[in-house]
Amino acid sequence: LIEGKHHDQVIVIGAHYDHMGIRDGYIWNGADDNASGTVGAMTLAKALAATGTRPDKTLIIALWSSEELGLLGSEYFVKNPVIPLKNIRLNLNFDMISRYITEDNKRGVDMTYTASYPGFRDITEANLKKYGIDLEVYYHPSDDPPGGSDHRSFVKAGIPVMRFKPGHREEYHTPADETETVDQDIFEKIIRISFLNIWELANSEW
Numbered sequence: 001l002i003e004g005k006h007h008d009q010v011i012v013i014g015a016h017y018d019h020m021g022i023r024d025g026y027i028w029n030g031a032d033d034n035a036s037g038t039v040g041a042m043t044l045a046k047a048l049a050a051t052g053t054r055p056d057k058t059l060i061i062a063l064w065s066s067e068e069l070g071l072l073g074s075e076y077f078v079k080n081p082v083i084p085l086k087n088i089r090l091n092l093n094f095d096m097i098s099r100y101i102t103e104d105n106k107r108g109v110d111m112t113y114t115a116s117y118p119g120f121r122d123i124t125e126a127n128l129k130k131y132g133i134d135l136e137v138y139y140h141p142s143d144d145p146p147g148g149s150d151h152r153s154f155v156k157a158g159i160p161v162m163r164f165k166p167g168h169r170e171e172y173h174t175p176a177d178e179t180e181t182v183d184q185d186i187f188e189k190i191i192r193i194s195f196l197n198i199w200e201l202a203n204s205e206w
Helices: 031-050 072-079 119-131 151-156 184-202
Strands: 006-016 021-023 026-028 057-064 088-094 108-114 136-142 161-165
Touching (some): 006 031, 006 072, 006 184, 031 057, 031 088, 057 072, 057 184, 072 151, 088 151, 088 184, 108 119, 108 184, 119 136, 119 184, 151 161, 161 184
Parallel strands (some): 006 088, 108 136
Antiparallel strands (some): 021 026, 108 161
């Protein structure tokens, strides 16, 4: 929890811990899916706290389990909230943020977000340009943001969401999803743009 000046306006930054467990004698460690997401959320928490400035909105960093079993952790959070759901303004979800889309596309990343908040795209474009972050973002606004990850628990509760994700690779849901496949470049850039967006959204009216 990073306590803001306003307790009735909250942004939830989330990611899931679990991968696929042990199968056929192999430990499926899940470096991209989703150690990358949990590291991203914790790095964002550290960076936000390090500003030394109390944000206007309160920030909650939540790491869940059992996403792979059907979004059970985030669903429990939404159904048993620590704060009134009406106070949650946004969920930023990190899931699989450390791999290029393809070896031929090392700059691309999909941004899925709630269509009724076009400002999410505006601030992303502005921050990419202002801070020279070399990403090519493909924007996907939706009234019902899709995907099989924890942001869906918030979508179903009527809460706006934002998600950055490069792409699935051949190691997805295999025991080969190991740390040596992680690319620090795309990983860092996604965390940077997410920090900039969240800090702006936490300190402005929208």
